[in-house]
Amino acid sequence: MKSYRKELWFNIPGRRAFINITDEVEGCLKDSGIREGLILVNAMHITASVFINDDESGLHRDYDQWLEKLAPHEPVSQYLHNRTGEDNGDAHLKRQIMGREVVVAVSGGKLDFGPWEQIFYGEFDGGRKKRILVKIIGE
Amino acid sequence: MKSYRKELWFNIPGRRAFINITDEVEGCLKDSGIREGLILVNAMHITASVFINDDESGLHRDYDQWLEKLAPHEPVSQYLHNRTGEDNGDAHLKRQIMGREVVVAVSGGKLDFGPWEQIFYGEFDGGRKKRILVKIIGE
Amino acid sequence: MKSYRKELWFNIPGRRAFINITDEVEGCLKDSGIREGLILVNAMHITASVFINDDESGLHRDYDQWLEKLAPHEPVSQYLHNRTGEDNGDAHLKRQIMGREVVVAVSGGKLDFGPWEQIFYGEFDGGRKKRILVKIIGE
Numbered sequence: 001m002k003s004y005r006k007e008l009w010f011n012i013p014g015r016r017a018f019i020n021i022t023d024e025v026e027g028c029l030k031d032s033g034i035r036e037g038l039i040l041v042n043a044m045h046i047t048a049s050v051f052i053n054d055d056e057s058g059l060h061r062d063y064d065q066w067l068e069k070l071a072p073h074e075p076v077s078q079y080l081h082n083r084t085g086e087d088n089g090d091a092h093l094k095r096q097i098m099g100r101e102v103v104v105a106v107s108g109g110k111l112d113f114g115p116w117e118q119i120f121y122g123e124f125d126g127g128r129k130k131r132i133l134v135k136i137i138g139e
Numbered sequence: 140m141k142s143y144r145k146e147l148w149f150n151i152p153g154r155r156a157f158i159n160i161t162d163e164v165e166g167c168l169k170d171s172g173i174r175e176g177l178i179l180v181n182a183m184h185i186t187a188s189v190f191i192n193d194d195e196s197g198l199h200r201d202y203d204q205w206l207e208k209l210a211p212h213e214p215v216s217q218y219l220h221n222r223t224g225e226d227n228g229d230a231h232l233k234r235q236i237m238g239r240e241v242v243v244a245v246s247g248g249k250l251d252f253g254p255w256e257q258i259f260y261g262e263f264d265g266g267r268k269k270r271i272l273v274k275i276i277g278e
Numbered sequence: 279m280k281s282y283r284k285e286l287w288f289n290i291p292g293r294r295a296f297i298n299i300t301d302e303v304e305g306c307l308k309d310s311g312i313r314e315g316l317i318l319v320n321a322m323h324i325t326a327s328v329f330i331n332d333d334e335s336g337l338h339r340d341y342d343q344w345l346e347k348l349a350p351h352e353p354v355s356q357y358l359h360n361r362t363g364e365d366n367g368d369a370h371l372k373r374q375i376m377g378r379e380v381v382v383a384v385s386g387g388k389l390d391f392g393p394w395e396q397i398f399y400g401e402f403d404g405g406r407k408k409r410i411l412v413k414i415i416g417e
Contacts (some may be wrong), residue, residue: 001140001279001417003314005385036142037276038179040316040381044392046331052239053185058219059231066210066232071344080336092337093344096376098235100330103179103242103381105274107144112272114183133390135383137315137416138276139140140279175281176415177318191378192324197358198370205349205371237374242318242381244413246283251411253322277415278279 004032004136007044012126015073018060019121021050021132025104026111028134035109037138041119042101045130047091049098049122067094067124091124098122106138143171143275146183151265154212157199158260160189160271164243165250167273174248176277180258181240184269186230188237188261206233206263230263237261245277282310282414285322290404293351296338297399299328299410303382304389306412313387315416319397320379323408325369327376327400345372345402369402376400384416 006028008021025041041050053059071093076082079089102119105112121132145167147160164180180189192198210232215221218228241258244251260271284306286299303319319328331337349371354360357367380397383390399410 001315003385003416005383005390036140038177038274038316040383042381042383044395046392046394051235053231053235054220056220056223058222059228062218062220062228062232063235070209070348079340081332081334081340083336084334089337089340092331093340096329096331096341099238099377101381103181103240105144105179105181105272107142107274112144112274114185114270114272116185117183131392133383133392135316135385135390138142175279177316177413190374192370192374193359195359195362197361198367201357201359201367201371202374209348238377242320242379244283244318244320244411246281246413251283251413253324253409253411255324256322277281 001137002034002139006134007131009129009131010121011129012123015126016064017123020055020118021121022118025119025134029106029136032136034106034136034138037106037136039104039106040101040135042133044133047088047095047125048130049095050102050132051098051122052102052117052119054116055118067097088125094124140276141173141278145273146270148268148270149260150268151262154265155203156262159194159257160260161257164258164273168245168275171275173245173275173277176245176275178243178245179240179274181272183272186227186234186264187269188234189241189271190237190261191241191256191258193255194257206236227264233263279415280312280417284412285409287407287409288399289407290401293404294342295401298333298396299399300396303397303412307384307414310414312384312414312416315384315414317382317384318379318413320411322411325366325373325403326408327373328380328410329376329400330380330395330397332394333396345375366403372402
């Protein structure tokens, strides 16, 4: 069994964004030389997500508005978590909806994807350096 | 390390449905000959889910009504995504709540499940052929 | 390839709670002797979650209030599932938001975590013995 590990770093200027990371993950897979196995891609921070969906800008704005409705940022005083001095209580909730991680099959040396699947980093509390982990195991 | 791959195809007549796929996934596991490892089962489409819960028809109707409340199909004009000509903006949101994939342990050649765990395909934008992926790695 | 399996049991006195299980999972990893691979930690019951987030009591109360808003326990008659004689319809919904499972990378014999990541058992229908599964594969 082979294994491969890499961290990918981000520094999103605003509070929230969705970034397509499919090419970077494919680059990791190529580097690993693994042809059959599983890839785990996970946020290493607890106010960010990794998820798979469509690379369509209207949809991303729909996600942003929907998450803001389900877990609004303002007023920050509505979250007990923010009594610690943070203002990111909403980001911890949004991340649970969108998920921490994806696991993707590796078949024939490729990400084994359906026609529209793309991997995204979802940032809900940006403005600083944060990272995700790519771990691949297989042969 | 052994690996196994199979696609399962669906063509749901209506817009939404939950289909129990536990037997098909168990069939894949038997075919694979793998006794210890992990199974990944994921939707290959971005308006569908694979999830684990109870095979109880009342619960499935509860899920449907709840998802419709959290991310209503109508009016379709409420989703920017639908400006692309689609009417499935809601389906992309519902799928995030229910999840893309499950990872299940394989122990002694069986799905390592608690007493009520069953695997479901969740369709949120049916009426056409769609598929899921079963990938198994182990020994 | 090595594999390791262990069940962790819980008996939460009230209806809902979040329990930090990071130390128990780390203990499993140590027992397994696996240095590179993947850990799957999943609820074996369908009204409970395993998730990764922050060990901060204010945040946990925020989660509880938020889940109660998205899928209220009362009135129990609002859920068709409860016509089976159960009163836990809400717990099946809450568990979908928080997730069934996490997959964590194992690197150099350790849980490959970011600075604040901790693993939690989320109970939404307590008052009886329930369990989670820890499955590790790797080398």
